Amino acid sequence: LYTTTSLVHQYLEAKGWERSKPIDGYLFDRTPPEGEPATSVHIPYPSSSIVEWTYDADSRVYLREVAGRPHTEGLTGEQLAAANVIVLYAEHRRTDIVEDVNGATAIDIVLSGEGRAQILRDGVVLDVRWRQDAPGELIRYYDARGDEVALKPGQTWIQLVPTDYEVTVD
Numbered sequence: 001l002y003t004t005t006s007l008v009h010q011y012l013e014a015k016g017w018e019r020s021k022p023i024d025g026y027l028f029d030r031t032p033p034e035g036e037p038a039t040s041v042h043i044p045y046p047s048s049s050i051v052e053w054t055y056d057a058d059s060r061v062y063l064r065e066v067a068g069r070p071h072t073e074g075l076t077g078e079q080l081a082a083a084n085v086i087v088l089y090a091e092h093r094r095t096d097i098v099e100d101v102n103g104a105t106a107i108d109i110v111l112s113g114e115g116r117a118q119i120l121r122d123g124v125v126l127d128v129r130w131r132q133d134a135p136g137e138l139i140r141y142y143d144a145r146g147d148e149v150a151l152k153p154g155q156t157w158i159q160l161v162p163t164d165y166e167v168t169v170d
């Protein structure tokens with residue numbers, strides 16, 4: 001999914017959900033963290049949807065490919081890029097909700113509680129834990145000491161994967 005802040009505000013306003021009180025956000029820091037090198041990540045979704053992210057040292061962002069081709073923005077044709085790529089491992093439950101005429105059923109992705117995640121930024125990977133303390137609250141990311149992990153300012157892409165996926169980070 002893709003949106004902009006202004007479109008989100010327009011949607012919230014139309015629904016009567018817009019609020020003037022600021023909400024909590026993520027922690028950001030421009031300082032590159034120490035971590036294991038991570039110049040690419042391979043996410044083994046089904047064959048037509050296999051995702052690759054490759055770190056571009058010149059622009060200092062990760063570039064996205066799907067099924068072996070650059071994933072491009074529809075209007076500009078530019079390859080999608082992110083300063084942070086978060087691989088969030090979460091339980092995927094089958095449902096009986098039919099999504100299309102082919103009979104495909106929806107998957108319930110459990111994003112409450114906590115679990116494993118990997119944050120890729122600045123050419124390194126950080127093994128972290130994600131946690132949502134209460135329904136509707138922001139999912140936050142913590143290191144082994146229990147400190148919240150700072151993201152790099154810029155776009156963040158969250159890849160949701162089943163807990164048993166073997167994601168490859170090189």
